[in-house]
Amino acid sequence: MTWGVGGLDDDYIIATSSTSKPAEKTQIIQPFSNIEKQKEDKIKTGNESQEQCENNNNADKQRAKPSQEALKNKITLLEKNLNALYSARDTMPNCAEVDKQIIKLREELKTAKNTLNRKIQNAVAQKKHRDGMKRKLEDICQENPEIKRRLSLRDSETNGIYSQRKTLDELTQELRKLGFDISRSATYLRLISRKSNSTEGRRHVSTVPVRLIRAQTDHHKSHLDSKFAETSIHYLENIASILGPDQVFFLSQDDKARVPIGVTAANKQAPLLMHMEYRIKLPDHDWVIAERHKLIPSVYAGIKVTSNMLGQPQAVGYSGPTFIAIRSGKHSSSTANTHAQDFETLLELEEFRPLAKTDHGLVKPVVIMTVDGGPDENPRYQKVIGFAIQHFKRHDLDALFIATNAPGRSAYNRVERRMAPLSRELAGLILPHDHFGSHLDERGITIDEQLERYNFEFAGNVLAEVWSSMEIDGYNVTAKYVEADEQDVPEFPDIKWYSEHVRESQYLLQIVKCKNTECCRPRSGLFRLLDNRFLPPPAKVKQTVDDLVLDEGGQFLDLPVNLALRLSTTLKDFLQMPYDYFCPTVKLRLSSRTCKTGKVRPVRVAARRANELMCIIQNLEHQDVEWLDESDVDIPKSDESEQTHNTEQQSNVIDNLESWIQVSSTSLNLSLETSTKRKQAQDLRQEFMELEKKKLDLLQIKLSQSTERQEPDCEDLLFFKSLLPYMKELSSMQKLIALETKLQTLL
Ligand SMILES: [Zn+2]
Incomplete structure (x- = not known):
């Protein structure tokens, strides 16, 4: 018709x-x-x-x-x-x-x-x-x-x-x-x-019926850790409600969505509206202008905390000012780096002033950030920690908490509520991709890079203008186009400072002032609440006939109850309960773990050679030893940092047979012992450090010797290299040990 x-x-x-x-x-x-x-x-x-x-x-x-x-x-x-x-x-x-x-x-x-x-x-x-x-x-x-x-x-x-x-x-x-x-x-x-x-x-927009998923309790099962991660965030909300808006700055951040330029920004059912995991796939009838012609907006939602609602997590609402940093999808990538820059920018914004700063112009003493779980935002990511420490020191914070949701649950991050109005603004909008003339040839390949940068900048400024004219929940939106420029990763503090002030766990990073008044001077009531300085580990407690006990089948406690019961100190084998004690995947990781990228997460790395790692992997009942490609292995961060200083001195090839054999045999023997009794991660780290030390000592001895006699060493090396292919095929540990004993007798 x-x-x-x-x-x-x-x-x-x-x-x-x-x-x-x-x-x-x-x-x-x-x-x-x-x-x-x-x-x-x-x-x-x-x-x-x-x-x-x-x-x-x-x-x-x-x-x-x-x-x-x-x-x-x-x-x-x-x-x-x-x-x-x-x-x-x-x-x-x-x-x-x-x-x-x-x-x-x-x-x-x-x-x-x-x-x-x-x-x-x-x-x-x-x-x-x-x-x-x-x-x-x-x-x-x-x-x-x-x-x-x-x-x-x-x-x-x-x-x-x-x-x-x-x-x-x-x-x-x-x-x-x-x-x-x-x-x-x-x-x-x-x-x-x-x-x-x-x-x-x-400019045609095709409408598809989409119903937004509301936060419902029956979604909790979606990820093993979701309840655990959520409890951490609840604790932070609790802290915010108790300390009140004058001491706490609550910020929520995300930047998953991309805004294409040169085509209708929202013709794909407003991709901003939904998180990437949930994005509805539609037949792709996009007119693609060229590769990576997209803008990346990083959205920061300042969250208003209501005063005088002590102990009620609802005090942390959803409304507040919004800051959006728009970057070129081609010239910069979203990293810990850019987020650190944006944080400093938003602190200076007039709209964020009442939320972020005290009357004296200082940043509020307790900063709580909830971020998206992407790898560049993950609180356990080395760079994220580096920049977080920088913020902590620069603004004399009492505490900086960075929390993330469990995978697949980032849609519950507060900032997601700002996404719908933002994406609505994009309907029918075409961001110009060639304002200063086209930088592309007929095949869509860039021929003029400088012009391309100008064009991206123009498109970014148009988008910033569109968004800046908006108001969400009565609060202004500030959007800015930011040129791509990289900031150096700040130097990592010394181990002592780190161990005093920083606690990292799976979904939460805590940087907190210490009790030494020569080092830190608190300026908030945080330590009245947390006399242990750090958040208590979310504990599951069960009621028995005559006591309250920690139990896997119990319930997660609220922060005040958790603090009052002090159950975390009752744990045997531990001086203090690790934060992730009740985190399901961390428990699993102690045995075996395949992380979301499909990489193998070994119990630990026993040795390293050119692009390959000898990994000890926990199978259901026993541990296996396997050589794996470096790119296939997801090394736990602590192992990596310990390993890096080692590889600087050691070449990629095993140039020291003796030490290698010794180290690997000890480690293998150890792992045999551990297979019977489960060791916790910290013990393993300790043990690993010792091994690394031994390795280094042996290496130094060997290096001094090798200057005197180079020839036999090379022979050893060659001989050993010839054995490597066979070793690769051996997966069971017993066989490997058998081989080692043979090797030792041969030598
Ligand atoms: Zn300190």
């Missing part, structure tokens, strides 16, 4: 299958200059109103054809004018001007009539086509009752509402009544365009 929308001359149809009978009458005013014609016009208006009445009466029986009607009107008008001219010629013959006009009018009349004929024929043909399609559909429905049912569902009442609407204004109004607040032009862009290559066609 055709939609005559305003003056658009039915170039647009709506995507419903039911028929409609548009009754709108398009009025086309012809630009006649002649006074005579204007007179005729006046006479005609009377007729027209009559015609319109007739038309309205017939509307139910017959389809209105606005564009045909308009043409018909034009033809009658032309005919009348022509008649008038004929009579004028009769009264005053030989007037060249009149003759000229007659010829011109005849010509016009001819084209108008031709157009009308074509339109009528076209309409007939289209009707035939529609009828044909309808018949086919009916046939299909008869053969497949399931399809019939589904189609009838689609064509139910709501669809009827839209198909009855005749004009864009009516449609917009109707949608508004249903609660869809879409502007007139945005609605227009959702109507299917006749031509896909027109400007309107490129």
Whole structure:
């Protein structure tokens, strides 16, 4: 069915299958200059109103054809004018001007009539086509009752509402009544365009029914750790509610979504709206301008904390100012680096001032950040820790907490609530990709890099302008385009400082002032609350007949209860309970673990050679030793840092057979022991450090010796190298040990 929308001359149809009978009458005013014609016009208006009445009466029986009607009107008008001219010629013959006009009018009349004929024929043909399609559909429905049912569902009442609407204004109004607040032009862009290559066609937005997932309790099972990670965040909310808005700055951050430039920013069902994991996949009919032509917005949501709600986590709300740093997707990547820069920028923003700073202009003593779980934002990522320490020191913070949700649960991060309004602004928006001229050749390959940078900057500034004009929940949005530039990773503090002030765990990074007044001076009430300085580990407690005990099957405690019970100190084998004691995946990791990237997480790395690592992997019952490609192994951070200083002095190839054998045999023997009794991660780290020390000592001895006798060493090396392929095939430890004893006797 055709939609005559305003003056658009039915170039647009709506995507419903039911028929409609548009009754709108398009009025086309012809630009006649002649006074005579204007007179005729006046006479005609009377007729027209009559015609319109007739038309309205017939509307139910017959389809209105606005564009045909308009043409018909034009033809009658032309005919009348022509008649008038004929009579004028009769009264005053030989007037060249009149003759000229007659010829011109005849010509016009001819084209108008031709157009009308074509339109009528076209309409007939289209009707035939529609009828044909309808018949086919009916046939299909008869053969497949399931399809019939589904189609009838689609064509139910709501669809009827839209198909009855005749004009864009009516449609917009109707949608508004249903609660869809879409502007007139945005609605227009959702109507299917006749031509896909027109400007309107490129801006077309296809709407797909999407229901946002609300935070529901039954989603908790989605990830093993979600409950654990959530408890940590609840603890932080609790701290914020107790200390109040004057001592706490709560910030939520995310930057998953990408905004394409050169094409409609939101034609893919507003990718910003949903988290990447949940993004609905649609057939890709994107007009891709070129590779990586996207902007990366990092969104920071300042969260308002309500005062005088001590102990109630609801004190931490959802509203507050928003800061968006927009970067080029081609020239910079989202890293810990850029986030550190953005943090400093937002502290200086006027909008964030009441939230972030005290009356004296200092940053509030306790900063809590909830971030997305991406690798570059993960609290356990080395660079993230480095920059966090920098913030902590620079702003004299009492505590800096960085928490993340369990994988797949980042949609519950507070900042996600800001995403929907932001993405709504993108509907139908095309960010210019070639404002300063195109930097691409016909194949979409960049030929002018400098120009490309300028173009990205322009597009980024346009987006920043669009977003900056927004207001979310009564708070301003500040958006800025940021040039790509890398900041150096700050130097890591010495081990002593680190161990005093920093606690890292799976989903939480804590940097807290120490009790030594020469080093740190607290300026908040945090330590009244946490006399242990750090957050207590989320503990699961079970009620028994005569006591309260820590138990896997118990419940996670609230922060105040947890602090009051002090159960974490009752644990045997531990001086203090590790923070991740009740974190399910960390418990698993102590045995075996495959992390989300599909990499193998070994219990530990026993040795290293060119691009390969000897890993001890826990299988269900026993431990295995395997050589694995470095890229396949997810090294626990602590192991990596200990390993790096080692590799600096040691070449990639095992150049020291003796030490290698000794080290690996000790480590293997140790791992045999551990397979019987489970060792905790800290013990393993300790043990590993000792091994590394031994290794280094042996290496030094060997290095001093090797200067004296190089030849035999090389032979040893060659011999050992020849054995390596065989070793690779050995997976069971017993075999390896057998080989080692043989080796030792040989040597
Ligand atoms: Zn200190």
